[in-house]
Amino acid sequence: MRTKVAIIGGGPSGLILSQLLDLQGIDNVVLERKTQEYVLKRIRAGVLEQGLVDLLHTAEVAEPMLKNGAMHDGFQICYNGRSARIDLKGLVGAGVMVYGQTEITRDLYAARKAMGGVILEEAEVTNIEGIHTKQPKVHFSRGGENHQLACDFVVGCDGFHGASRQAIPAGDLKTFEKVYPFGWLGILSETPPISHELIYASHDRGFALCSMRHSNLSRYYLQVPLSDRVEDWSDDKFWHELRLRLPTEVAKNLVTGPSIEKSIAPLRSFVCENMRYGNLFLAGDAAHIVPPTGAKGLNLAASDIHYLSNALIQYYHDGDESGLDGYLETALKRVWKAERFSWWMTSLLHKLPSGAGENGDFTHRMQTAELDYIFNSPAALKSLAENYVGLPY
Numbered sequence: 001m002r003t004k005v006a007i008i009g010g011g012p013s014g015l016i017l018s019q020l021l022d023l024q025g026i027d028n029v030v031l032e033r034k035t036q037e038y039v040l041k042r043i044r045a046g047v048l049e050q051g052l053v054d055l056l057h058t059a060e061v062a063e064p065m066l067k068n069g070a071m072h073d074g075f076q077i078c079y080n081g082r083s084a085r086i087d088l089k090g091l092v093g094a095g096v097m098v099y100g101q102t103e104i105t106r107d108l109y110a111a112r113k114a115m116g117g118v119i120l121e122e123a124e125v126t127n128i129e130g131i132h133t134k135q136p137k138v139h140f141s142r143g144g145e146n147h148q149l150a151c152d153f154v155v156g157c158d159g160f161h162g163a164s165r166q167a168i169p170a171g172d173l174k175t176f177e178k179v180y181p182f183g184w185l186g187i188l189s190e191t192p193p194i195s196h197e198l199i200y201a202s203h204d205r206g207f208a209l210c211s212m213r214h215s216n217l218s219r220y221y222l223q224v225p226l227s228d229r230v231e232d233w234s235d236d237k238f239w240h241e242l243r244l245r246l247p248t249e250v251a252k253n254l255v256t257g258p259s260i261e262k263s264i265a266p267l268r269s270f271v272c273e274n275m276r277y278g279n280l281f282l283a284g285d286a287a288h289i290v291p292p293t294g295a296k297g298l299n300l301a302a303s304d305i306h307y308l309s310n311a312l313i314q315y316y317h318d319g320d321e322s323g324l325d326g327y328l329e330t331a332l333k334r335v336w337k338a339e340r341f342s343w344w345m346t347s348l349l350h351k352l353p354s355g356a357g358e359n360g361d362f363t364h365r366m367q368t369a370e371l372d373y374i375f376n377s378p379a380a381l382k383s384l385a386e387n388y389v390g391l392p393y
């Protein structure tokens with residue numbers, strides 16, 4: 001087999017890239033180790049920056065999002081029994097689109113099928129050879145047989161646990177990581193959301209987040225110890241704890257119901273700075289992970305794909321390699337800014353263990369002082385808002 005661009009991973013990153021290249025007549029193949037059905041079972045965040053909305057427009061898959069998504073002009077932060085609204089639209093003239101990542105992935109698979117896109121399901125990449133040559137080869141297993149895909153470029157869109165990063169020699173890898181000492185217990189319920197906007201709650205008992213997918217599908221999260229297991233949390237225990245972490249006047253609006261999905265996810269910050277290595281490019285979770293507090297995971301994948309798709313189009317249409325040569329530096333600049341914001345928002349709102357050399361709950365006092373400062377400083381509010389809606393590409 002041969003193609004121009006071999007894309008490893010049929011998640012949002014790989015699918016958006018495949019769609020954008022195909023629309024420009026650039027031959028590509030997506031290798032996805034799971035089935036589409038399996039991929040669509042993943043429940044992920046649903047807050048879209050304008051840059052991602054624009055990218056989905058360019059990929060000609062925006063229609064379902066515009067029909068079923070909802071623009072949010074602000075969100076709430078609760079702490080020390082009080083609630084305060086971050087007026088995104090008023091502060092920075094932009095909001096965010098709330099539309100589930102699962103739905104985006106579904107829309108992308110439908111668009112790829114309609115265009116006759118080549119997505120090989122249950123195709124597990126096992127090795128990538130020749131990434132410093134003009135003819136890299138991607139080895140994958142499928143149907144119990146070994147196959148090879150020759151290409152000009154390999155794009156690793158295969159997530160944190162993928163194969164593409166493994167193709168970079170350990171001695172050349174430049175990675176940075178922080179693992180947080182807690183996880184997020186998430187629940188999905190077919191109930192009306194507690195509020196029409198998202199609520200981020202900082203509480204002595206731990207962080208909580210109230211989100212949604214649509215008017216009758218709510219998404220809630222609780223910060224839990226890493227030692228907790230999903231089976232430790234009955235629905236009733238979850239709803240009881242969520243109420244305790246919200247101000248009374250907010251909690252009274254909670255509509256509970258049976259969970260249709262419940263899972264615990266660890267939180268980490270991770271960056272692999274080798275976003276280009278020869279003719280291998282990394283994008284999305286293959287290159288970086290953010291704690292979900294700032295909802296930057298998919299949005300950061302979007303800016304990677306924006307830069308890389310434009311660079312590949314420039315190369316194939318005009319023979320201009322400048323975009324490919326500039327991808328690493330351009331993408332990394334935005335990656336580290338989103339990593340900073342996600343780390344900052346996580347550190348601000350979660351119950352943290354005391355730091356080395358601290359007596360008393362110094363860390364909690366710092367968090368309270370920062371929140372008091374933010375809510376009394378137009379400049380600080382604007383800074384939070386411009387990062388939340390998304391920094392420019």
Ligand code: APR
Nearest residue numbers: 009011012013032033124125158159162163284285297298
């Ligand atoms: N061969 C083929 N496919 C693979 C391999 C492999 N060796 N390893 C992983 N994959 C596939 C996975 O099955 C998955 O479908 O790559 C895909 C990676 O998709 P994601 O993990 O969703 O990563 P990405 O597309 O970059 O999307 C980033 O999704 O995970 C969330 O929080 C993340 O919102 C962010 C967004």
Ligand code: PHB
Nearest residue numbers: 045046211292293294295
């Ligand atoms: C979600 O809806 O899953 C969600 C929303 C906002 C976040 C994280 C997750 O910051």
